[in-house]
Amino acid sequence: MKIYATLFASVAALATAGHSTAFADKLEDVVKSGTLVCGVITGAKPFGFQDTATRELVGYDIDFCKGVAGKMGLQARVTPVSVEGRIPELRQGSIDVLVAALGYTKERAEQIDYSDAYYVSRQxxxxxxxxxxxxxxxxxxxxxxxxxxxxxxxxxxxxxxxxxxxxxxxxxxxxxxxxxxxxxxxxxxxxxxxxxxxxxxxxxxxxxxxxxIEPWGLGIAKGETALTAKVNDSLKALETSGEADSIYKKWFGAAGITRTFTIAPVTKYLAH
CATH class of the missing domain: 3.40.190.10 (Periplasmic binding protein-like II)
Incomplete structure (x- = not known):
């Protein structure tokens, strides 16, 4: 009986360990690493593209990655993703969030969670x-x-x-x-x-x-409520400080495009 009891305890311990790993808190992992890894697309100027002079990735989305990471007390690291591959990479865990011109759709919302809208687009x-x-x-x-x-x-x-x-x-x-x-x-x-x-x-x-009319949010893995809440807090801080408006003017001001939205839950813009 002792053998069976020991075996049962070992199996239970393994199952518990596996469960803890599978449902680990992504925010905790990110904070421990000190870095927020953002998936970005690189062929959509002015949202994400390579600066011809510096060879660095720049754009509206990159600035929001850095802004959110900064408000979280983290370093930002941008990782290029393709349009069709961005959600699979997020779900696989190779990146922490998507800041990748990710418009809200019902189909996508079944696969991932969205932060508040940091941009609103007309398709x-x-x-x-x-x-x-x-x-x-x-x-x-x-x-x-x-x-x-x-x-x-x-x-x-x-x-x-x-x-x-x-x-x-x-x-x-x-x-x-x-x-x-x-x-x-x-x-x-x-x-x-x-x-x-x-x-x-x-x-x-x-x-x-x-x-x-399409709101864009940061993409976050399903069920990562703590990370989503922290990202939303950071976005609100960027709005309150005026940094969000400054980022918009930096990338769209020269074209004479006026910012007609503020950072808010995507549901605010879905009825339009």
Whole structure:
């Protein structure tokens, strides 16, 4: 009997240890490491891109990674992720949070948790200047490019029955296909469209009907409530101090784009 009792106790101890590891508090791990590892995308100026002079990753998302980490008393480390690979990498635990142009969708919210919204975007479609397309239903039967795995791809599929969706590896590749007339238009964010318009050799216009008004939050692994709360506290501190507004003006002020939102729960913006 002693043998069985000892064996049972050993198995129970292993099970308990495994349970503790599986449900470890991510915030505790992050604090112990002293570093917040942020997954960022690198092909979406001004959110995340490589500075040609310094070769460093810079942008709106990178500044928010650093800002949140700073308010948590941590160092920030940015790790490039692809649009389609960002959620799998978060769920695998190789990164702590996503600050990666991650628009809120119901499907994503079933896989991960979201922080409060630190950016609010309009998802739109651009077409050739003079195309005459004024409504989304005018895109039916047209070839429209998107970045693979992006929310633009999802919204286009949902909003425009009959569209021929052409997915590319990243946003610049999708725009190049549009410039080269391989597609009839492109789905992207309003800010990205303005950035492209400044340097585009091709004249284009925005379809007046938006695909979606979309809040962006930091992505956090499901169930990590302590980390989510700490991130939200940090975001609120950035808003209160005026740092959030300064980051916005740094990256969008030159384009004459006015900040029309404040950091708030994503639910505030989902009805729009």
């Amino acid at each position: 739109i479609v651009i077409v050739d200047e003079g195309s005459g397309i004024q409504k989304l239903d005018g895109l039916s039967g047209k070839k429209i490019s998107t970045a693979k795995g992006s929310s633009s791809e999802q919204y286009l599929r949902q909003s425009v029955p009959g569209v021929e969706l052409m997915s590319y590896q990243d946003i610049p590749s999708a725009f190049l296909a549009f410039v080269q007339n391989k597609v009839d238009g492109m789905a992207l964010t309003d800010v990205a469209a303005l950035q492209f318009k400044e340097k585009s050799p091709k004249k284009f216009e925005i379809v007046p009907d938006p695909l979606k």
